[in-house]
Amino acid sequence: MRRVSLLGATGSIGDSALDVVARHPDRYAVEALAANRNVAKLAGLCRRFRPAIAAMLDPDAALALERDLGGAGLPTRVLAGPQGILEAATCAGADTVLAAIVGAAGLAPTLAAARCGKRVMIANKEALVIGGGAFMRAAREGGAELLPIDSEHNALFQCLPAGYGGDLAREGVRRLVLTASGGPFRTRAVADLASVTPDEACAHPNWRMGRKVSVDSATMMNKGLEVIEAHWLFGAPVEAIDVVIHPQSIVHSMVEYADGSVLAQLGNPDMRTPIAQALAWPGRIESGVRTLDLASLAGLSFEAPDLARFPCLGLAYDALAAGGAAPVALNAANEIAVAAFLDGSVPFPAIHATSAEVLSRTPCAAVDSIEDALAADAQARRLARSILRLPADAGGVALAA
Numbered sequence: 353m354r355r356v357s358l359l360g361a362t363g364s365i366g367d368s369a370l371d372v373v374a375r376h377p378d379r380y381a382v383e384a385l386a387a388n389r390n391v392a393k394l395a396g397l398c399r400r401f402r403p404a405i406a407a408m409l410d411p412d413a414a415l416a417l418e419r420d421l422g423g424a425g426l427p428t429r430v431l432a433g434p435q436g437i438l439e440a441a442t443c444a445g446a447d448t449v450l451a452a453i454v455g456a457a458g459l460a461p462t463l464a465a466a467r468c469g470k471r472v473m474i475a476n477k478e479a480l481v482i483g484g485g486a487f488m489r490a491a492r493e494g495g496a497e498l499l500p501i502d503s504e505h506n507a508l509f510q511c512l513p514a515g516y517g518g519d520l521a522r523e524g525v526r527r528l529v530l531t532a533s534g535g536p537f538r539t540r541a542v543a544d545l546a547s548v549t550p551d552e553a554c555a556h557p558n559w560r561m562g563r564k565v566s567v568d569s570a571t572m573m574n575k576g577l578e579v580i581e582a583h584w585l586f587g588a589p590v591e592a593i594d595v596v597i598h599p600q601s602i603v604h605s606m607v608e609y610a611d612g613s614v615l616a617q618l619g620n621p622d623m624r625t626p627i628a629q630a631l632a633w634p635g636r637i638e639s640g641v642r643t644l645d646l647a648s649l650a651g652l653s654f655e656a657p658d659l660a661r662f663p664c665l666g667l668a669y670d671a672l673a674a675g676g677a678a679p680v681a682l683n684a685a686n687e688i689a690v691a692a693f694l695d696g697s698v699p700f701p702a703i704h705a706t707s708a709e710v711l712s713r714t715p716c717a718a719v720d721s722i723e724d725a726l727a728a729d730a731q732a733r734r735l736a737r738s739i740l741r742l743p744a745d746a747g748g749v750a751l752a753a
């Protein structure tokens with residue numbers, strides 16, 4: 353029996369993960385659930401899955417949850433604030449932690465789970481982009497098992513040799529090819545992008561996801577962050593990571609070997625597949641995903657990404673090539689700009705413009721530790737806010753309360 357702590361339980365990945373878990377009550381139990389402030393949804397999940405811990409970042413939400421669950425006869429302890437989320441990530445009762453908090457806020461608990469040697473199923477790509485080499489070192493030292501559930505990285509994981517040790521050349525791998533759907537604006541006139549609304553940007557053609565990652569898909573910053581994620585997860589040099597647009601989202605990514613063989617992982621676009629693969633690894637379980645009906649597909653097509661339409665993808669390649677603080681700064685600037693776009697404060701093109709300006713003004717400092725990364729993150733957030741003329745705030749993410 354695996355006992356799972358689900359960070360980001362009330363989100364889109366949380367929905368998919370709990371759907372898979374609920375299909376296998378003999379194999380998986382929910383030990384902890386964590387979210388930000390969605391009390392009604394977390395209360396419903398507590399009643400259904402009866403976790404030992406329910407943690408909410410927002411202390412008022414945690415109080416409301418406690419009141420809501422009072423008298424329900426559940427075994428659930430309600431915890432609040434960053435320490436509560438950390439406890440959900442590290443509690444002794446859980447052997448598996450699914451990291452699905454959105455954004456840089458996911459770094460601290462994901463890192464803490466890795467340091468404790470958990471099986472960490474990573475959806476939260478921003479944690480890897482910020483934590484980079486220091487995160488991977490901490491996971492190794494902690495004895496963690498890192499299993500990617502971003503569909504592309506999960507596909508690469510499945511196409512790489514079993515027991516892959518982080519050296520592409522040694523395994524005869526020529527390159528990793530990440531597929532990208534191209535999002536909702538793949539064919540929209542570039543001139544029209546200045547006036548697109550948040551709802552249009554979130555209307556992804558193939559995937560139902562949270563709003564931040566949906567906007568990232570529309571700019572293709574998501575694919576850029578995934579290039580950086582692949583670099584860290586698989587020890588892949590930037591020149592060995594390619595991106596190809598594949599609008600049908602059936603081929604989730606590919607590994608090309610030195611002999612010209614290309615191994616691909618295919619499946620319907622449904623996050624329950626990578627989640628089930630990582631939960632059960634090295635075994636396989638039923639995920640609820642319907643059989644892929646190849647005969648009914650009109651076709652599978654591939655095209656090179658247009659960097660004039662999707663300049664954020666180019667920025668991510670530049671940031672990875674520059675190294676040091678650059679990927680951290682890019683992620684931070686993007687988070688600030690996407691939040692401002694989603695709340696209607698800035699137009700869609702401001703996401704790229706802000707990210708590019710922050711990147712160009714970020715000194716190429718080395719990032720050797722998580723503390724260095726957090727300092728770079730805070731500095732980039734301050735700069736992004738000032739470029740966008742947003743009120744200053746505390747300015748960064750923290751590792752602990």
Ligand code: NDP
Binds near residue numbers: 390437563623
């Ligand atoms: P959602 O916006 O749907 O959900 C985010 C979750 O994180 C919610 O449970 C939210 O709680 C919680 N949360 C937000 N901020 C905090 C915080 N500061 N502390 C604690 N909890 C917090 O996002 P998704 O599920 O779509 O995405 C989650 C992550 O997975 C992202 O990093 C994304 O890039 C990645 N991912 C998502 C995919 C998808 O298909 N959705 C695919 C691949 C990767 P509350 O509801 O209370 O606000």
